[in-house]
Amino acid sequence: SAVISQKPSRDICQRGTSLTIQCQVDSQVTMMFWYRQQPGQSLTLIATANQGSEATYESGFVIDKFPISRPNLTFSTLTVSNMSPEDSSIYLCSVEDRGGEEGLTEAFFGQGTRLTVV
Amino acid sequence: GESVGLHLPTLSVQEGDNSIINCAYSNSASDYFIWYKQESGKGPQFIIDIRSNMDKRQGQRVTVLLNKTVKHLSLQIAATQPGDSAVYFCAEAPWMDSSYKLIFGSGTRLLVRP
Numbered sequence: 001s002a003v004i005s006q007k008p009s010r011d012i013c014q015r016g017t018s019l020t021i022q023c024q025v026d027s028q029v030t031m032m033f034w035y036r037q038q039p040g041q042s043l044t045l046i047a048t049a050n051q052g053s054e055a056t057y058e059s060g061f062v063i064d065k066f067p068i069s070r071p072n073l074t075f076s077t078l079t080v081s082n083m084s085p086e087d088s089s090i091y092l093c094s095v096e097d098r099g100g101e102e103g104l105t106e107a108f109f110g111q112g113t114r115l116t117v118v
Numbered sequence: 119g120e121s122v123g124l125h126l127p128t129l130s131v132q133e134g135d136n137s138i139i140n141c142a143y144s145n146s147a148s149d150y151f152i153w154y155k156q157e158s159g160k161g162p163q164f165i166i167d168i169r170s171n172m173d174k175r176q177g178q179r180v181t182v183l184l185n186k187t188v189k190h191l192s193l194q195i196a197a198t199q200p201g202d203s204a205v206y207f208c209a210e211a212p213w214m215d216s217s218y219k220l221i222f223g224s225g226t227r228l229l230v231r232p
Contacts, residue, residue: 004161033220042207042222043162092161096218106152107220109161 002027002095006110013083013117020079021113023093028073033094034066037112043092049076083117090114130229137195139226141208144189148210150218153182153193156225157204165193165206195228203230 003026013019023032031050035043046066047057055068069077080087093110131137143151149170154162168175168182168191175182181194191208205225211218 042224043220044222045219094161106164106167107162108164111159112161114159 002029002097002108004093004095004108004110006093006113008113009111010114011116013115015084015117017083018079018081019083019115020077021091021093023076023078023110025074025095029095030073031096032070032076033096033107034068034076034078035092035094035109037090037092039089046078046091080115083115085117088115088117127224128227128229130231131198132231133198133200135198137193137198137202137228139193139195139206139208139228141191141193141223142189143191143208143210143223145210145212145221146186146189148212148221150211151182151184151191152209152211152220153180153191154207154209154222155202155204156207162207198228198230200230200232203228 005024007022011019031048033048034046036046037043045058046061047055047068049055049068049070051070051073057063065081067079067081076093078091090112092112094107097106129137129139150167152167153165155165156162166175166177166180166182168184170186173184179196183192193206195202205227207225208223209220211220
């Protein structure tokens with residue numbers, strides 16, 4: 001298993017500003033994932049962050065809006081840029097454990113960052 | 119596009135009864151399915167998973183059933199307890215771009231009545 005710490009746990013931000021969310025894992029992992037969970041909704045994958053390469057973004061998400069850093073195998077950041085009220089969501093960091101049989105994956109999640117944009 | 123959805127958005131059960139949460143998936147290429155529990159203010163927590171070559175898997179008080187014919191997944195919780203109150207998500211994991219990608223369903227809120 002993996003223990004994931006996210007900071008901040010919540011924030012209220014002014015529109016037009018940017019917020020950087022940090023994700024720290026207690027073990028080295030190859031792939032880290034960032035999800036968005038809008039109020040009352042399910043989780044949507046924003047991007048996959050691999051150490052030493054550019055993040056891979058899912059359809060509907062772009063690097064200019066959600067720049068990601070992955071400086072080492074235990075840490076990643078997600079920035080929500082030029083925020084608007086529509087960006088109000090929970091942002092979750094996740095890692096996967098591929099140590100199981102046949103390369104199956106179990107995802108572990110941080111507690112999330114609850115962002116409110118006013 | 120392909121998606122994972124749930125039949126019941128809210129389920130209310132009496133403490134001690136069994137709960138059944140259902141999920142439909144649409145990606146026939148998915149070969150791995152997972153159930154997550156999310157309590158208020160927390161991230162999703164793994165409950166149980168199942169491979170597509172199985173139709174049933176049991177854990178502690180939980181059982182996952184997979185029906186590939188109708189692309190249906192269910193989570194059964196035996197003797198439901200107040201601590202089981204949470205939102206439950208199913209997720210499917212097709213192999214895409216050299217890795218598994220988790221596609222989450224919309225979630226079912228389980229309320230346990232004392």
